[in-house]
Amino acid sequence: MGVTPLDAACQVQQLAEKLRKASPTGLLRDLFAPSEEDQPRRGRSQTPGGPPPASSAAAAAAAASSSAAAAAAAAAEAAALSDADVVRMVVRAVENCKPLMKVQQSKSGTKVVYMPKPLSPDQSRNFSIKWILQAAAKRQEGARGGATMAECLALELLLAYQRKGAARTRRDEIHKLALDNRANLRTKWW
Template sequence: MISGKRRRVRAIFDDTFHRLARSEGDVIELLVKAVENIKPLCEVEKVKIAGTTYDVPSIVGRDRQQSLAIRWILEGAEEGRISKSTSLEKSSFEEIVDAYRQRGIAHMKRKNLHRLASVKRRFAHFRWPTRTGIKIFSWIATMWGGSIQFELQRARSNLQSLSTHTTGRKKWTRKRIPLHQGRGGFQMIQRAPFHSTRPTLTGGWELKDVVLPFLAPSSKVDPRTIISGVL
C-alpha cells in the first residue's frame, strides 16, 4: 500500500485470515488454491502491424499470472464491498472463498479474458507464426476445454505456404516470409535431420523449453533455428 495507513491494512488482513481460519481451516492451502484458480493462461496484447492495431492472443508468463490473479482478487473484494455495502474484511473473505470454489468476480474476469482471446484467435498468426507455436496454443486450448476451442485457421493456413521439394540428396523447405516481418518473398532453408530430441510437447520436454522463445515479442529469434527444430 503506497501512502496509506499500514496499521489499518494489517488489521484488515488479520481479520480476513482469522475469518478464513475459523470457517475453512488451512489458510495457506486455501490461498494458494484460490490464486491458482484465478491465474489466466492467456491474454490479449495489442500488436501494430502495417499501421493497424490488432488484438493478438498470447501466453501469460508465470509471474504475470500470479500478479493478475492477486490483483483481480483484491479488485473483486473492493467491488464487493461497494456493491454489498459491507466491510472490506468480509468482502475479502468472501472473494477468496469464491476464488477457491471457482466463482466470484475474479473468476469471471479470468473467464472473460479467455473468452476474448478465443474471439481474437483469428489474429494468432501474428504472434505464433511457426508450427511449434500452434502446437502450444492448441495444447492450451485443450487444457481449457469446454466451449473454448481454438481453431487457429489463419495460422494453419499460413503453414500451408510451406512446400517441400528435393534438390539432389538434400531436402530443402521453401518458407514464405510474411510482409509484417519487414521483408517479403521466399527463403530456402535446409531441413535438419530427424532426431529423437526435437522439440515437442511430449517426450520429456517441459512447456517452458518450447514457450520461452515466443514469450517476448521483441526478442530476435532466428527463424531458421525454429524451423529446423519443428520440421
C-alpha cells in the same frame, strides 16, 4: 528473474498474517465460517403485530435442541478448518483465477486487432491477485451494510476457491477473447 518457491511461501505467510489480524477472533477460519446472522433462523416466524404462536413445552424443547445441534454442527465445521487449510484455500483460490494468456490490442490500418500473448507464471499470479483484490474492493463499495474489506476479501477468496466470482469471470472472459482471436497469434521463428 522469477520468484522462488521460498519467496512465494513468504508472501502467502504474510497474506495469512494480514488476514489473521483482520479476523475478529484472530483465527483465519473465522473469516470463512458463517456468522450467526448469516444462518437461517429455524422455527416459525411471528406475524407482525399478532400474538406469538402457541406452542407446547415439548415443541419448544425440540426447537431448542435442534438449534443447539445446528450451532454445534457449524462450530464443528469451523473448528475442522485449520489455519493450514485456510492457507491452502487462499493459494488454490489464486491458482483458480490465474490467466494463461493476455490480449493486446494493436492497430492494423484502421482496424483494431486483438493479439493473444502467453503469460509467465509470475505475471499470471500477479493478475490473479490483482483481480481478486479489485473484486473485493468493488464488493466493498457496493455493500450497503458497510462491510469491511477483510469480509469482502474473504468472500471473494471463497468464491475464487469455488471457481466462481468476479475474478474467475474476468479470467474466463480473457481466455474466451484470446480463443476467439487465435488467428491473430503471431509465431516467432527467430
